[in-house]
Structure formats: structure tokens, C-alpha cells
Amino acid sequence: MAALAVAGVASAQSSVTLFGVVDASISGYSATSRDLNGATPTDPFYVNRGSARTSSRQLASGGYNSSRLGFRGTEDLGGGLAASFWLEAPISNDDGQQGVATFNRRSTVSLSGGFGEIRLGRDFTPTFWNDTVFDPFGTNGVGTNLITTASTSFGAFGTPAATTGPFANGLKSNYDRASNTIGYFLPPNLGGFYGQVMYGFAEKTKFSPGAATPDVLNSQRQGRYVGGRFGYANGPLDVAVAYGSSTVGDDFHAGVTNKVNTFNLGASYDFGPVKLFGEFSKAKNKLDSENQRFIFSDVNSDSVDLTGYLLGVTVPVGAGLIRASYSSVKLDLNEPFELNRADPKANKLAIGYVHNLSKRTALYATVARVSNKNEAGLTVGGPGFDTRDGRTPKTSTGYDFGIRHAF
Template identity: 55%
Template structure:
């Protein structure tokens, strides 16, 4: 009887939960690019004026990201608790992606009256606002233009940082040390995060390591009743060379401010975002017959905005959003690309409906369209799509500017 009593106390103090989401949808994606006429007289009549690509697929994660995870908490007494969270992405549409890693989240933490100290791989502080204040939660074809531009920026500047698994430090960062404020501050919340780059230092010439993979960020907000508002700032280091090589310095500096207010019949969302791509521009010019190397710090800006709403309708929910990202090149860029006057922008409209069959199961439909202006001014970054495989079409020897993209999801989500 004494042993059973001790076991009962132990089970009350500790808990482990298996959880997950299985989400699948029939999805369609299409893109259109138009021929950019730098010299229309040099283009043969046989060259098409526009190129289209399309794809139909059985996808996953159109409403919620498909995943499987384990989390647990141990009560250490005196208000102190230890916990862990291991969460893996799964690709239930083809069954090929299972629990091969915990790339979504892999953390261990200690919490108490002081707040929480969390170690491991987790969302970045700056990503939180992009997903919390988006009616579509950065899932499926409805994910905002802000989200898609940031994903492209992170991939363009070197992809995954040191230690990452299947993602990059826009959405998640590895090797992170994070502190979260306690939840009893009258609605105020916040976090600070520092991710180690883990690159090797040496005493060799030019041995200062690249800081690629380092992330520093913080978020502070206030939530009370129907109101939620938060601001975040982060610096993501994307160096491709050592810091002693001036041309290798590269930082993505992100600031965003988001808010939502639930009026009951409708919940409104809004976000402002700016990403500064700060790096050193190196070029060679010839003056008086002699070559000169010019190195100058530049900062290109990506200014984003989003407005959205969700409207409850019986057991369902209507979702809608409009988002836009405008590219503003540094003034130093314009002389080298005189056509790039800062007019390049991507605008997106998305609408969808979720029908809840129960608390765990839902049917959903989403439609999204992206329009791009002057896409040739920023290829590979402003050429965002609604998802899937079809990139914007092009022909060798000619410049095709991304023009528009359309996508849809019709799916089912089950959570457990």
C-alpha cells in the first residue's frame, strides 16, 4: 500500500503527452511570368510573351502543420518544474517523412516564479508575430506575402545555419538559449533568445570564424481580453565568409509589430514588418584606365503590411487577409541597376473557410492569389509563389519577370 501511494504521488507530479496533427489536402498551384523587354526589337516573334506552369498535388499542412510530438512536465516542488518538448514534422501525404528528427521543436526547460529558461531548437522571436497575427497562421496557400518573402530571403542568404535540420533561422533556430517572462504579469509577456553559431575559432591567419547561424532576438507584448499586441526584433547572421573578409558580412535585421482584437462577430488582425538586408557591396570600377575596388555597406529593405479577419459562422470560420511586401533597394544599388527604382512589390489576397466537425476534426478550403509588380528587379526573392513545385517559367537568353501566382487547398485536419 505504501509503494502504491508513492507511485501515485510520482504520477501526479510527472506527465508525458503524445500529441500530433494529420492534415491532408488536394492542392493546386500555378504561376505566370511575362517576358521583360529590355530591347523589344531583339526578341524574335517566336518567343512567347508569357509562360505558365501548374501543378496538382495531394499536399499536407494546409490548415495546421502535420506533426507528431512528445512533451512532458515534472513538478519539482516549490513552484519549480522541468519540462521537455520533442516535435517532429511528418509528410502523411506520401508517408515518407516520419520521426527521423525533431526539427520542429527540440527543447528542455526549467520554469518557476522567475519565468522559463528554455534550451534547444525552437521558433525565433521574430517569427511569432508573423504566424500569430496572420488569420491563416502561415499554413497552406493562404500564408502571407510577408511570410513567403522572409522564407525566400533566408534561403537566398545561405539556407540552413549551423546545426539546423530541415529549416532555417527565419522560422526556427537551433542551439538557442531563451528566457520567457512569467505568465503572471497582468497580461504582459515576452522572451529573449540567443542562438550560438558554434563555428570553430582558431589562431590561424584570418581564423576569426564566421558567425553564420547566430540569431539574437526578442519579443514583448500585451494580451488582455480581446486585445493582443506584440513587437519583435531580431538579427539573423548569414555570413558566407569570415568576418575578416569584409565582403562576407551579411545580416538580416527584422522588426515587426502585430495586433489582433476580437469584437465577437469578427476578429481583426494587422501587422507591419520590415526586413533590412544589410551587407557589404564590393565592386570594381575603372577610372582613368585604372581599376579600383569599391566596398560599401548597403541596406536593402523589405517593407510588409497585413490586414485580415476571421468571422465565426455557426460551427465554421471564414478567414481572409490582404498582405503586401515592397522592395526598397539601397541608394547604392540603383547606379548599378538603373532600372531598379524601388517599385518592385508583391501583393496577396487570400480567403478561406474552416468547418469544424468536432473539436479535433475540421474540413477547410482556401484560395489565394499573388500579384507581382516589376518582379525582374529582384529575381528569386520577390518571385514568391503560393506553394508547391512550379517556379516561374523562363527561357535561356531571355528575362521573364514573375507576374502572378494562384493556389487552392481543399482538405481535412485531424488533431490528437
């Protein structure tokens, strides 16, 4: 009887929740490329090859919210302390092929109290929070802002990946999530101020002396992440600034480290009839060298700058919500000897509507279009551009019509 009583007290102080989202949509994508060349004095017989189009129609997953299945729980430790865990797995309900195979959406354990929260595991990076919180489409579906679309590949890891395992998904970069991290979050009672810092281990094998280090690319520093986010939310206003540095590659014996440094500033203001969103993002993919190099060497001109903007709005309409956004990105290739080459850039317009059938179930529709210039090749999703025969990426369009159920 005493043992049963103790068990009853323990269960009263703990909670475990099963949660998830199942989202499915009928989605279509198309990408058009064009031959912009014509006859020239050096080639008077050139024949323009015209346009080429790729397209795909799919039953997709995650057009409104990413489909997932998760478990989270909290134990009250007394004295204001609590221990928590969060395990969240991506699922592909369109074909059922991806279930609880990994918890790479989030897998954390934490200790919280009056001091704030210390969180260990795989989690969102501080800089990605601004991308998703200040995007009316929440970085889901064809409406996802171009800052996220461009930055995801901009900061991709080299080969091999930072960590290895039987499942490779989620280990391509540290842009949206980082593994092997220690995070600290400020307590929620600071008059609207909030913030976090994060450090992610590279988990590489070090050798002493350094000369004994194998000559293998991406074997010493790749995977390391450090970043932070601080903001203020009070009433209708929410504003936050974030910075992160991700080591995406390294060559130990050449003394070269490849990093992606990201800075962004986001804000939203709810006027009641409408809610406005905005974000500015600046990222640099650069090589840091321990050795002195000639100023015009290929290594020094290898850095690339990415600048992005986002403006968005949501308008409540009865049980529904109209969403719209405009985003743009520009790449500065930093090529001093390519004076006649214009920098790649793209812009995107997205509009959608969500109709809430209940607190947990919603119907949604989204359409979006990307316009590319100067060999930028961003899409709304689906197949890439057909660039054979010298064609250049131009436009990409797409739509999502779907249903989302949360539990």
C-alpha cells in the same frame, strides 16, 4: 512496497502527453509569366513570346495546420518549480516519407517557476511569432502571408549550413526557428504583459591567433541569433512588437558579416462578430564590414530592405470560420546606379473557410492569388515561374481543400 510507493508518488507528479496533427489537402498551384517586351527602334523585328504557365496538382500536407507528431511532459519539482520537455517532429502524411526523423519543429527542455521560464533547444524565433499569431491563416497553406513567404528566402543561410547533420531540413535559416538557443519567457501573471528573449549560438570553431583561421566562408559567425518579443494581451486586444538579428553568412578574413535584422509589429482585436488582424514588418539583409570601404562600392550597395504589410479578418459563422487576408511586400535593392529600375513588389489576396466537425476535426478550403510586379517572383507554393525567353513573373494562384485532425 516502499519502492512502489515512491514510484507512485513520482508518477503522480509527472505527466507525458503524446500529441499530433494529421492534415491532408487536395491542392493546386499555377504560376504565369509574361513577355513584356516589344519592338523598339533598336530592335524593330522583336517578336513578343507571349505567356508561359506552370501548374501542379498535389495531395499536400499542412494546408490548415502543419502535420506533426510530438511528445511533451512536465514534472512538478515542488516549491512552484517545474521541469518540462517538448519534442515535436514534422511528418508528411501525404506520402509517409517523413516521420520522426528529426524534432526540428521544436526540441526544448525548460525550467519554470515564479521567475518565468528558461528554455533550451530549438524553438520559434520571437519575430516569427508575430507573423503566425497575427495571420488569420497561421502561416499555413496557400493563404500564408507574403511577409513570411518573402522573408523565409530573404534570410536564408549561405553554404555550408549553420549546423550539420544527417538531415538538412529546418537548417536553411533562422527565420521561423532557431537552433542551439537559450530563451527566457516572462511569467504569465503580469496583468496581460508578456515577453521573451532568445540567444542562439553559432557553434563555430574559433582559432587563436585569428590569422590561423581557415579561409572558409560561413565558418565563424553564421547561425548566431539574438532577438526578443514583448506584448500585451487583455480581453479582445493583443499587440506585440519584436526584433531579431540573424547572422546568415560571414567571410572572416575579409572582415565581412552578413546579417538579417527584422522588426515587426502585430496586433489583433476581437469585436465579437469579427476579429481584425494587422502586421507591419521591416527587414534588412546587409553586410557589416570591419574595413573602411568606398561609399559606392558593390559591398555597400549589396544591402536589401524588405517592407511588408498584412491586414486580415476572421468571421465566425455557426460551426465555421471565414478567413481572409491581404498582404504586400516591397524590396528596396539599394542600387544607386540603377535609377530606372523599379523596386520589386507583390501583393496577395487570400480567402478561406473552416468548418469544425468537432473540437479536433475540421474541413477547410482556401484560395489565394499573388500579383508580382517589377520582377518579383513570389508564389502561393508549388512550381516556380518559367522565365525562359525573357519572360517576367506575373501571377500565382492556388487552392487547398482538405481535412485536419488533431489528437
